[in-house]
Amino acid sequence: MNTSRYLIICVFLIFGVHSEGKSQQNTNNQTDSPPNILLVFVDDLDHEPLGFMGDSIIHTPHIDQLAAEGVVFRNAFATTATCITSRGTLMTGRYAARTGIYFDQFDELTAEQAAISFPAQLRQSGYHTGYVGKWHLGPFREGMFDDDRAYDGQGQFWSEEHPPERGSHLTDRLGNRAVSMIHDAPGDKPFAVTVGFKAPHVQDGFHPVEPYPASPATAVLYERDEMPAPPLSDSAFFDSQPDFLKESLNRVRWEYRLGPPESLNFQRSLRRYYRMITGIDRQLGKMMDALRETNRLDNTIIVFTSDHGMYLGDRGFAGKWLGHDTAIRIPLIVRDPGLREAEAGTRREQMVLMIDLLPTFLDWAGLSPQEGVQGSSFAPILAGGDPGDWRSEFFYEHHSFPDRIPRSEGVRTERYKYLRYLDSEPLYEELYDLREDPQESDNLAGDPDHARLLRQMRDKWEQWRKKVR
Template sequence: MRSLHYLYVVILSILFVSITGRTKVFAQDSKEDRPNILMIYVDDLDHKPFGFMGNKIIQTPNIDQLAGEGVVFSNAFAVTATCITSRGNLMIGRYAARTGIYFDQFDELTEQQVQMSYPAQLRKAGYHTGYVGKWHLGPVPEGVFDDDRRFSGQGRFWSEEEPPNKGVHLTDKLGNQAAEMIREAPDGKPFVLTIGFKAPHVQDGFHPVEPYPPSPATAVLYELDEIPAPPLSDSTFFNSQPELIRKSLGRVRWEYRLGPPESLNFQRSLRRYYRMVTGVDNQVGKMVDALRETGQLENTIIVLTGDHGMYLGDRGLAGKWLGHETSIRVPLIVRHPGVPESGRGTQREQMVLMLDFMPTFLDWAGLTPEDGVQGRSFAPIIKGQNPENWRTEFFYEHHSFPDRIPRSEGVRTERYKYLRYLDSEPLYEELYDLQSDPTEKNNLANDANYSELLKKMRGKWQQWREDVK
């Protein structure tokens, strides 16, 4: 009977295509067999501050447990390190060079792009869809989300309506809403829920001394802890960088948010950043509890990642945007009930990009992405497989706010990285051997011994920038 049902679905899909002239995705399995998907998407989340990553200070027991029960991808990356663009990459699986979603140019999904997104496609395939928290991609037509609890813009951790000591901190509120959404999801159909935390993003416009206002639950954590200096945070290294970096927005924000690692302001800010991460961790625990209480934990794939990395004083900078590892690398944990006990708590080394989430979610639902999607499903990798011709390099681009952030593009391979600052005169390039220099301290672009490699990486960049359009 199952094979007849599948044949029936195929015939209907073919008829639909012949009548409408449009290619549609269709389910390969019954709705009852398809897993729930819980996507936890965290803003400005550095890939290092977790207990499972070896951080001895921060408390992240719930995220650590996810890592211990799931699969950790050690080479996951944003292809543009800025909030809006990375969210566009996530939702529709395409580079900004193809979609036009740049922060200061086109910062909203078009209606057509919304219909390309994984929530819209999964809803058409019978999923219950929900969104909680920071969206940052403009209006959404009615019906894309069955349970819509998005907010526009940056949001505020505290507000006039929710002041400290009287209201509920935004992080706690989003966790409560997420747990409620899980409990209220209808029976008889799978769900895909996306939880967009604002934390640990700073509170824009907040007093510089307190850019990371914590919730009461975490307000006294880490007060006596000394946060170690991040890589290349010394003034000597920073002063060796070109003026376009020394005067960029990353340095401007460093001045008032961080300062030198030994300064009171740096220690205060990083302790509070850690508190924000722990606040998110508390909400992860709430969501897992809700899944367990409703009997859905073992039919739900939990994904936790961030929109990009962060300079937390690394290289004398704050923020993100540029193409160095600390800015583009993201944490990625997948707790998949189908992974056997022997595969839990393991790592995967393959390169996974922000573009890959959308086709992966469709794959889990038994759907096939339409033409034009530039990401690939990493579902087989979670199972321990090594898909044929999996990528060994990718393209990076950042074009937004060129008056404050130098526009850059580049190529990152398994061993080398090439970055090119498009508006620099004379041209400024960076070339790193990540195998021998993982912190990207030694720029080899002007080293005659690497002239052939530089030429090769320039060629890759030229080819890539055409291919991604």
């Protein structure tokens, strides 16, 4: 064969094979289409007991890896620290004052709200949408999901169908469903999948049962670890609070779930709480493996967050609901493979809220939010931008179960927080300088030196409660 002709053929074959491989890779990764979105939505997860947050006891290697490869939002918050209400804000991008979704009053999406939810809008634009796990917003409305693998109500970690002796814990079952959903997602369109873990929520929210029944796979973890006392957990601080707080459901649950930090019950419960988080971490690892196996990891944005924070003995409480940062601050990690490598493992300080997830998801899909959405896309912040008009404050509200949990509203700015307990007589307010007092231990509301600041924050509260409706 002629030498030059041989070289031409070899070059053609080499570049032809390379191009074909590149084309096949693009098809598998769907690089020419909008990104896949995987939302891992955890229930009752405090933002601190995670390895990347500096907790030296807990094992969360997959969550830590997500943080190392993605962006961590250090100031992410729920606008209402209640499971159902927070889910309503997630789905609609609106404050509870606008959705009307409060736990004891109205606890499901209306047909109109379902139609404007982020799954419905993504599905209408061509996404394959799916949901796994705890839904907690009434029946699924038509048009939201192509693949429904949710369950009704709170759910049980163990059941007659899945008893402990068979080793099939709810967290593991949900992880398996999520892996299956990823494998089953069609290859000709992007997907948006939400995985709603019940853990580390307690087994039953209203009765003194075993709070945190962990999977056998994590049953021996942390058994020898001494769980540290949480902030403001001393009896003197608890006694300094007004009676209506000391008699609230937060304290009732503390009595049987936790108790004093030195007690056996506290140590046992916190160890099991940590085990539940590690159980979620293992399922996250399986989901990331499934994305690799289906060649989707390089075109899937993974979002890891929680519906709200938790009092784990802080202030002598157990639960959530109130407006302190312990209850409203949430973990938020976003791993976007489309970002520059320099952004991996970085932190963002801007205030990001639960209501921002919907417009952000739509932004990634090339869509714009409809009128009435109260959140904003944080996609530019994720990419390293610094929008000059980004928020510097937000409104907080809680109105569920006023006979057991005091109704409250307030405003949190970058430096100050004002909380107002609506039914208290006489009126009880809290005012904190978060820069000087991040634990919110020194209530300045009664301090004459801060009277002007108190008036300013009251004015903000009045303006915000009108604005959010």
